[in-house]
Amino acid sequence: MNLEAEISKMLNHEVMKGVTLLDIFIFAVIIVVAVIIAKIVRLNIRRALKEKVPKTTLVAIEKLVYYTIIVIGFIVAIPYIGFSLSGLLVAGGIAGIVIGLATQTVVSNLISGLFLMAEKPIQIGDGVSIGDVGGVVKDIRVLSTTIRTWDGIYVRLPNEKVFTSNIYNYNAHAARRFEYKVGIAYKSDADKAIEVIKNLLEEHPLILKNPAPQIFVEELADSSVNLLVKIWAPSSEWYGVKTEMLWKIKVALEKAGIEIPFPQLVIWKGEEA
Amino acid sequence: MFGKYGLNEEIKEDGVEIKIEGKEKIKRYYRKAGGDEIEKIVSAESGNLYVVPVEPVNLPKLGVAEHLMIEFEKPYIIEPSIEDTFYLKFPIEVGVFLVDRKDVERIDIFTMTKQKYTLYGSPEQGIICRWWKSDIYRDKPEVEKLHEGIMRVDIKNSYREWVEVKKMVFRAFDMKIFYNGHAYMHAYVNILKKTMAETAFNSRKPKNMEASIDIYEAKGIKKLEKKFVMEWGL
Numbered sequence: 057m058n059l060e061a062e063i064s065k066m067l068n069h070e071v072m073k074g075v076t077l078l079d080i081f082i083f084a085v086i087i088v089v090a091v092i093i094a095k096i097v098r099l100n101i102r103r104a105l106k107e108k109v110p111k112t113t114l115v116a117i118e119k120l121v122y123y124t125i126i127v128i129g130f131i132v133a134i135p136y137i138g139f140s141l142s143g144l145l146v147a148g149g150i151a152g153i154v155i156g157l158a159t160q161t162v163v164s165n166l167i168s169g170l171f172l173m174a175e176k177p178i179q180i181g182d183g184v185s186i187g188d189v190g191g192v193v194k195d196i197r198v199l200s201t202t203i204r205t206w207d208g209i210y211v212r213l214p215n216e217k218v219f220t221s222n223i224y225n226y227n228a229h230a231a232r233r234f235e236y237k238v239g240i241a242y243k244s245d246a247d248k249a250i251e252v253i254k255n256l257l258e259e260h261p262l263i264l265k266n267p268a269p270q271i272f273v274e275e276l277a278d279s280s281v282n283l284l285v286k287i288w289a290p291s292s293e294w295y296g297v298k299t300e301m302l303w304k305i306k307v308a309l310e311k312a313g314i315e316i317p318f319p320q321l322v323i324w325k326g327e328e329a
Numbered sequence: 330m331f332g333k334y335g336l337n338e339e340i341k342e343d344g345v346e347i348k349i350e351g352k353e354k355i356k357r358y359y360r361k362a363g364g365d366e367i368e369k370i371v372s373a374e375s376g377n378l379y380v381v382p383v384e385p386v387n388l389p390k391l392g393v394a395e396h397l398m399i400e401f402e403k404p405y406i407i408e409p410s411i412e413d414t415f416y417l418k419f420p421i422e423v424g425v426f427l428v429d430r431k432d433v434e435r436i437d438i439f440t441m442t443k444q445k446y447t448l449y450g451s452p453e454q455g456i457i458c459r460w461w462k463s464d465i466y467r468d469k470p471e472v473e474k475l476h477e478g479i480m481r482v483d484i485k486n487s488y489r490e491w492v493e494v495k496k497m498v499f500r501a502f503d504m505k506i507f508y509n510g511h512a513y514m515h516a517y518v519n520i521l522k523k524t525m526a527e528t529a530f531n532s533r534k535p536k537n538m539e540a541s542i543d544i545y546e547a548k549g550i551k552k553l554e555k556k557f558v559m560e561w562g563l
Contacts, residue, residue, distance in 0.1 A: 229452045229453050230448060230450075230452060230454075230455050230456055230457050231448045231452045231455070231457065232452070233452075258445075261388075261389050261443075261444035261445055261446060262389070262390075262393065262446055264446055264447050264448050264457075265445050265446070265447035265460045266447045266448055266460075267448060267452070288448065288452075290393050290394070290446065290457045292392070292393065293390070293393060
């Protein structure tokens with residue numbers, strides 16, 4: 057009984073005004089528990105996101121979560137050592153409003169960045185158009201996304217802009233389609249032209265077997281019969297195939313005796329009555 | 330054609346010519362296959378040249394596809410809960426490697442076959458595959474050795490209904506190619522549903538055959554997954 061009384065007396069001994077040894081002990085325990093929880097959460101975040109987000113972003117997310125938990129622990133613990141939370145809250149509130157206003161854009165970019173990483177509409181290496189910027193995604197960070205434009209210029213886009221813009225991702229799917237319009241003369245045989253183009257496309261390794269190319273007469277135009285050629289190619293290779301094939305189609309058609317006409321107008325000279 | 334050669338040997342077979350010339354340290358690598366020719370400068374004193382069949386997904390450009398689709402000339406229908414064995418022909422690419430005690434370096438890949446790619450699955454979710462068409466053979470077929478290899482397929486229908494199979498898709502990453510005169514692979518196909526199957530390869534070396542150089546292992550990539558799931562139709 058004496059020992060218990062002694063311990064109780066010791067714990068209730070005031071070290072500062074209104075702060076006992078027990079209060080300091082509870083404060084220390086809360087801080088230690090907060091640090092342990094923060095470390096466990098950080099470890100789990102690292103495991104969960106290791107393969108999903110870039111290393112620099114992962115470190116930033118880890119730090120944000122780690123220090124947020126510790127700050128929460130500190131706010132819970134601080135009344136035990138005699139600091140008034142109401143005073144802190146008022147000061148913190150005012151400071152929060154000021155900081156919030158000042159960092160509104162930063163926070164918006166940060167949140168957009170986190171959503172981009174979760175939703176993954178673009179990935180590093182993808183060919184994209186975001187708003188009026190087109191190019192290859194070089195990096196996706198917490199606050200910004202960097203693009204190398206098609207003509208080799210470095211562009212840094214704030215994540216808020218990326219998140220709120222229309223995104224066209226040219227590599228999101230395995231295959232994509234492109235098309236040509238090829239005009240042949242009215243006197244030429246359209247079936248033969250279709251056969252010539254079909255055989256030519258069959259020879260190209262990167263023009264997909266399935267979905268098969270489609271070639272058909274699309275329009276009886278003023279100066280030509282227009283064929284539409286629709287071709288599927290791997291998304292990573294379509295541009296090379298597109299730039300290669302149109303001239304080859306022209307050469308193959310000419311070799312087969314099929315004329316590609318210039319625009320022409322037939323004028324009938326009227327006879328006097 | 331397939332096998333191990335010294336650095337100064339000249340190989341000529343079926344329209345293919347491979348040689349490394351030069352007695353000094355600096356040598357000239359020359360290869361001609363069909364109308365395609367290539368030359369490289371090689372600086373080597375020791376080592377060997379290996380000419381072996383490799384996974385047929387490297388040409389015309391590495392990275393386009395990692396899978397091989399073999400479409401059957403005629404659909405194959407299999408009864409529920411039975412196992413069967415047949416043979417297919419598959420396209421090969423020929424890899425030329427420089428090998429010494431420490432390292433394996435791929436110096437050339439060529440093919441004598443027509444290359445064509447296709448999409449397996451939908452454009453949104455599918456994958457690009459090297460495409461090939463083969464008959465189904467009950468016995469080992471004759472093949473043009475520099476064009477095609479023989480694939481033994483052990484197929485099992487684990488589904489409760491009859492299943493029609495028109496194609497098979499294999500992951501190049503899983504392939505294990507062997508050779509003597511011709512290239513050879515042994516695949517397992519397990520049908521799980523009407524539209525789903527697993528494909529895998531036997532990595533055990535058959536008698537009287539040599540294991541080819543695995544491009545992925547030569548690149549230092551460790552193989553973990555061993556099966557590919559065909560989930561977009563058979």
